[in-house]
Amino acid sequence: MATAQPNLYSFPSTDALAGQLRSYVLRCQNAALARHNIFRIAVSGGSLPTVLARALLAPSNGSPEDTPQFDKWHIFFADERAVPLDNEDSNYFLLKAELLSKIPAELGAPTVYPIDEKHVHDDDTQELADHYQEDLMRSFAAKDSVKLPVFDLILLGCGPDGHTCSLFPGHELLREKDAWVAAETNSPKPPPKRITLTLPVVISAVKIAFVATGAGKQDILKAIFDSEEGRSLPSALVNQGAGEKVSWFTDHSAVAGVAFPRRGSL
Numbered sequence: 001m002a003t004a005q006p007n008l009y010s011f012p013s014t015d016a017l018a019g020q021l022r023s024y025v026l027r028c029q030n031a032a033l034a035r036h037n038i039f040r041i042a043v044s045g046g047s048l049p050t051v052l053a054r055a056l057l058a059p060s061n062g063s064p065e066d067t068p069q070f071d072k073w074h075i076f077f078a079d080e081r082a083v084p085l086d087n088e089d090s091n092y093f094l095l096k097a098e099l100l101s102k103i104p105a106e107l108g109a110p111t112v113y114p115i116d117e118k119h120v121h122d123d124d125t126q127e128l129a130d131h132y133q134e135d136l137m138r139s140f141a142a143k144d145s146v147k148l149p150v151f152d153l154i155l156l157g158c159g160p161d162g163h164t165c166s167l168f169p170g171h172e173l174l175r176e177k178d179a180w181v182a183a184e185t186n187s188p189k190p191p192p193k194r195i196t197l198t199l200p201v202v203i204s205a206v207k208i209a210f211v212a213t214g215a216g217k218q219d220i221l222k223a224i225f226d227s228e229e230g231r232s233l234p235s236a237l238v239n240q241g242a243g244e245k246v247s248w249f250t251d252h253s254a255v256a257g258v259a260f261p262r263r264g265s266l
């Protein structure tokens with residue numbers, strides 16, 4: 001368990017948040033490219049793709065540090081719903097609509113890893129999870145699943161119940177120790193069938209960032225950061241497991257009433 005605390009940033013507006021998120025993601029990109037010339041990132045659905053697009057599609061200041069090199073990006077999904085890729089509930093569909101389809105050609109095209117659509121209607125969602133885990137193993141050149149994959153960055157959302165990825169409060173999946181990707185068949189938020197990166201994979205990433213905005217997140221952020229009872233919430237478990245590797249990008253209305261110390265810039 002990590003001991004150092006996560007970083008909690010709070011901004012006056014979504015535009016201000018997006019500007020800082022851009023700097024953060026590009027720092028992660030540049031560090032990853034210096035390490036291994038590839039940037040492996042996992043992204044969530046929900047409200048995240050809209051903010052991420054606002055961050056990454058903003059004009060560059062012209063410096064190499066401030067330029068996304070999308071041709072070196074390998075984009076995975078932190079979680080995905082068991083629906084076809086052209087379904088509005090699909091996290092891939094959302095990311096494509098908000099970001100992927102709008103990337104200017106001169107910035108290059110990322111390699112994207114959607115789920116295997118052939119398996120979305122399988123009775124056993126585990127099939128879908130297993131195929132996605134195999135895709136990950138190929139990309140990480142892993143011979144077996146004993147060693148966990150280390151993403152350069154995982155971008156997460158936090159639901160009003162404290163869920164992140166498709167890891168829901170009180171669900172057995174939170175105890176998963178071995179699998180990289182797991183099946184959730186009883187999500188309280190529709191659609192019920194999903195796949196998700198597991199907690200050990202999330203906390204193994206080099207960097208992890210949450211984006212949570214709006215007054216609708218106030219109560220859950222207070223629970224996660226300030227209360228003893230909130231410690232078992234999935235998003236709080238990421239904080240405990242990954243500590244200072246975690247950064248929260250929030251707006252002032254989401255953290256109104258949160259006592260945990262927060263900062264206004266990176």
Ligand SMILES: O=C1O[C@H](COP(=O)(O)O)[C@@H](O)[C@H](O)[C@H]1O
Pocket residue numbers: 044045046047048079080091156157158159160163164165166189
């Ligand atoms: O169902 C999901 O919800 C979470 C949180 O979404 P948000 O709209 O509250 O940001 C999201 O991170 C996850 O990817 C998605 O499948």
